[in-house]
Amino acid sequence: MKIPKTADILGIINKIAPISLAEAWDNPGLQIGDPSAEVTQVMVALDPSPDVIDSALKASCQLLVTHHPLIFKPLKSISTTTPLGSSIQKAIKGGLSIVSLHTNYDIASGGLNDLLASKLGLSSVVPLKVTTNCELFKLVVFVPVDHVDKVRSALFDFAETQGNYRDCSFAADGVGTFTPLEGAEPFVGTVGKLATVNEGRLELLIGRGQLPRAVKALLAAHPYEEPAFDIYPLLNEGEKLGLGRIGRLPDSTTLGEYVGQLKKVLSAPVLRYVGDPMARISKVALCSGSGASLLRDAVRAGADLLVTGDVKYHEAREAEDLGLALIDAGHFPTEIIMVDDITERLARALVMAGYTSCNVEGCRTEMDPFRI
Numbered sequence: 431m432k433i434p435k436t437a438d439i440l441g442i443i444n445k446i447a448p449i450s451l452a453e454a455w456d457n458p459g460l461q462i463g464d465p466s467a468e469v470t471q472v473m474v475a476l477d478p479s480p481d482v483i484d485s486a487l488k489a490s491c492q493l494l495v496t497h498h499p500l501i502f503k504p505l506k507s508i509s510t511t512t513p514l515g516s517s518i519q520k521a522i523k524g525g526l527s528i529v530s531l532h533t534n535y536d537i538a539s540g541g542l543n544d545l546l547a548s549k550l551g552l553s554s555v556v557p558l559k560v561t562t563n564c565e566l567f568k569l570v571v572f573v574p575v576d577h578v579d580k581v582r583s584a585l586f587d588f589a590e591t592q593g594n595y596r597d598c599s600f601a602a603d604g605v606g607t608f609t610p611l612e613g614a615e616p617f618v619g620t621v622g623k624l625a626t627v628n629e630g631r632l633e634l635l636i637g638r639g640q641l642p643r644a645v646k647a648l649l650a651a652h653p654y655e656e657p658a659f660d661i662y663p664l665l666n667e668g669e670k671l672g673l674g675r676i677g678r679l680p681d682s683t684t685l686g687e688y689v690g691q692l693k694k695v696l697s698a699p700v701l702r703y704v705g706d707p708m709a710r711i712s713k714v715a716l717c718s719g720s721g722a723s724l725l726r727d728a729v730r731a732g733a734d735l736l737v738t739g740d741v742k743y744h745e746a747r748e749a750e751d752l753g754l755a756l757i758d759a760g761h762f763p764t765e766i767i768m769v770d771d772i773t774e775r776l777a778r779a780l781v782m783a784g785y786t787s788c789n790v791e792g793c794r795t796e797m798d799p800f801r802i
């Protein structure tokens with residue numbers, strides 16, 4: 431029975447939402463805990479609130495995965511008289527690790543904003559404000575022909591997808607030469623003699639964020655003492671990632687009708703909106719959580735409407751002045767949808783990695799702190 435460690439689950443989360451995508455001010459990743467601790471029960475929640483931590487401990491979880499990080503700023507003290515200090519103490523005492531994915535999950539392709547875009551019924555969805563234009567590299571490695579498959583599969587985890595294709599690589603056969611020097615312990619050949627070896631030239635496309643891990647995996651899988659590999663910077667444009675999304679509705683509708691639809695889709699008790707309810711809406715921008723800072727980006731991108739949460743009075747007035755319709759659907763309703771998504775994806779990824787004895791459940795007790 432294969433049991434994952436906290437670090438294994440962090441690795442899976444890093445594939446869903448690479449931490450390298452997070453905003454500079456953010457603090458996703460391991461908040462508290464022992465990376466080498468075994469995990470058989472995981473809870474997924476929006477907030478690491480004291481109530482959620484209690485629920486996770488009650489459910490005998492060893493890991494709590496949340497959207498909002500528990501720790502944002504460096505702590506000068508941990509006093510158990512504060513809610514944060516008490517949460518930290520409780521989690522450590524109860525052997526509960528806490529891992530968060532935040533702006534990395536907002537930004538990631540297939541992350542929270544893509545999920546929200548699909549709930550909003552949008553197609554042709556692209557980032558509203560590009561923050562990462564993935565820099566691409568070509569990794570070329572020379573491998574003895576009978577080891578090409580092993581090295582290739584070790585690198586697939588780090589290779590870029592190309593459109594709807596994953597596991598993209600190229601290999602060609604050739605001849606490599608080398609003379610092992612004194613002190614060498616060659617995998618093939620003899621010290622002092624020129625060796626001629628049938629080798630494959632294996633090529634893969636790797637993004638900057640994955641490059642260090644890819645090289646580490648290459649060195650671990652390659653049989654040679656000194657593998658020969660090259661890293662070429664490319665001028666090809668990589669995938670554009672960023673904050674918020676913008677897409678189109680299949681059929682244009684009125685703002686008033688769309689507000690009614692969203693209220694149901696997001697199970698929001700109330701939706702505040704700015705704009706003429708009879709205005710036609712077809713191009714919709716969105717940002718989960720607090721996204722009113724993207725008002726002007728939405729206007730520049732030609733959006734008829736921005737859907738977000740946490741809108742302040744002056745931002746509402748600015749949207750009105752700009753002629754942009756605005757829906758404040760609330761921070762909680764636009765983000766609580768992450769619980770089911772991460773629960774399902776984590777459970778699936780664990781099974782695919784052979785960890786069949788680790789159970790993942792979504793927290794069902796969280797409530798919007800705002801009541802109407």
Ligand SMILES: [Zn+2]
Pocket residue numbers: 498718719720761765
């Ligand atoms: Zn949030």
